[in-house]
Amino acid sequence: MSISRHYDMCCKNVGRAVEIRTHDGRKHRGIIDRVSRNRVFLRPLGGNRNYGGFGYGGWGWGFGEGIAIGAILGIAVIGALWW
Secondary structure, three states: OOHHHHHHHHHHOOOOEEEEEEOOOOEEEEEEEEEOOOEEEEEEOOOOOOOOOOOOOOOOOOOOOOEEHHHEEEEEEOOHHHO
16 A cells, blocks of 8 residues: 555544554554544553543654554554454
């Protein structure tokens, strides 16, 4: 998939649970919280969600920096049974 396809897919699935695989072999699971032109930000699935609206510079892995769109190898929308 191209970068623009990954961006479009992320934008269309804001608020949905996804699994994102990156070129370095890592898997990230979460709910797409927001998408910028070059990054996608995930909220963790399950666990403690009581952050009072604040996190470590934002939601997601990478300490608020999100996952680079260009690093994405694949995106899969996951169903409620996978949570």
